[in-house]
Amino acid sequence: MAEEANKQPEQKPAAQPADDMPDWSAYRGVLVYIEHRDGVAKSVSWQLLGQGKKLADKLEVDLMALVIGDNVKHLAEEAIAYGANRVFLFDAKELKSYRTRPYSRASMKVIHEIKPEIVLFGATATGRDLAGAIATHLPTGLTADTTELDVEPHPSRLLLASRPAFSEKMMATILCKQYRPQMATARAGVFEALPRDPNRQGEIVQFEFAMNESEIAAKVLDFIQDQSKINIEEAEIIVAGGRGLGGPEPFKMLKELADELGGVVGASRAAVDAGWIKHEHQVGQTGYTVRPKLYFAIGISGAVQHLVGMQNSGIIVAINRDPDAPIFKAAHYGIVGDLFQIVPAITEEVRKRRGLSFLQEETAAAKSTTNEEGGIRV
């Protein structure tokens, strides 16, 4: 043996799992919990499938999804379209609204039977409620509110779950070596969903749910959807304003631009703290993490606590009269100037252009009619 080793000195010893790691070979695959309300999925579910796919590919295992609800078969199909190979489905009337006990009972059944090595949940109210219960039942480790997820390849196969700590001033990577599955909740808006592919193939495995309504103490009496409440986490275009707006009134100007583009209004904490706009609009560490395709930061200086909430946006436009404002370092396009002049000018220009393209479309349509009919129209 020793001689053989001497012959091939350049060959590195094959990596071995650490001695202190138990044999986890029975646990394979990545499982993502698909959160929804009344059959409408939360986008964090698809974002987690997107990231889960990367982990599964690196580990050379299946990406699996867990769907629990009433009349939710379409979500199982959607999960496949968003990257899952196998979906475990509980479809029963007792599962209409989320309740900890029946949902954790169902999840436990799948986890015990399938033995995934990684289980991911959105770090939403429901995701945290459910993950906290399941991790304790199993028991296993649960890393909260992660914003980075990676894996070490075979043989260690460890989930590298990283999360902000101490008010986002630091990041910490947390491992779970001695227990399986490895569990994490992950923040909405930080990972990217795969493009939806309705032709993707996958398997749906239906599970029976064996719990009677009479065994469930919790009753959901009502759900008051907040109509005025904007769901900034799901928005694809955000026009956000800060202290530079100087008061609540100018937010109307932002709303006009947002309406024109099909987006919603966001805000910095300074604007929220001043009482100009409600907290549900707040982007940042103590607000929401967003990942729109387009983000306008208007009269926002770009404090780190704001940046952590929006820096993953597709295109960032910053408007500020201070050329040295830190927001410009995070923005793709910067405009130095007075927001009270620039924002209405942008809105105006967008309006003009949309009107113009409308005219162009009409002209094009008129032309094609002319051609088809072969006649002449003036």
Added chain:
Amino acid sequence: MLHIVVCIKQVPDSREIRIDPKTNTLIRTGVPAIVNFYDLHGLEEALVLREKYGGKITVVCMGPPPAEKALKQCISLGADQAILVTDRGFAGADTLATSYVLAETIKKVGEEFGPVDVVFTGKQTLDGDTGQVGPGIACRLDLEQLTYVEKVVGIDMEKRRITVHRHLEDGVEVVETALPVLLTALKELNKVRRAPMPGMLKAARYKPIVWTTQDFPNLDRSKIGLKGSPTIVAKSWVPEQKTVNTEMIEGEDAQTKAVSLVDKLWQTDLPTKFGWDRPAQA
């Protein structure tokens, strides 16, 4: 009559923590230790429920001996008794190990001071910030669990059922369940009162009950502290700021700049993606 247990944690005020730019490490010195503020909302709600339905409030905290101060603050606010669970063996606990010790503590509180009907924890802490300890305790004690509570509508003492409003991302859920129950408190739940003078005087003399591992003969040592914690912090770092290629848009006046910006946006896929190439809805 209700027996309410309120879990409180003493935390460093993380808003005050700074990073040493030279060593990239946390500067903790001089950072004040405070009662996690969500927990004070839990205590406040316990006080309100006691006023309505009668009963008593036991506050529990797992932490090092200085956490006694946090418990005294709860006494000054009106809690009936306070228990500090402290032992070197508990150090290094993650949420699984923490919820185990707190669950064992609440079990013991029930045995010694009467059955527990309601347990409050905060929504989350300022330091660990996981929100996992509440669900962990409920699970271990087989309690009903209602998280993110912004309002307690009331308790039907006859039927032993409680109704609350849960605050979720997309609205408010009205839900009812059976006692005993664990609730996690949001700051919207109430306004925390100031300690009255008699409360402060009582707190000054008060000595919390102290329990160590010795007081839990059946405690499973493999489930506490660092040993009982599946999660391990492998590394920590100061995040780098993302750098992007910034293009500053120049122009004589606001209008020129606006046109130039919209030109750039129109060169992306945004117009087709969001229907900007179609007329706006009237």
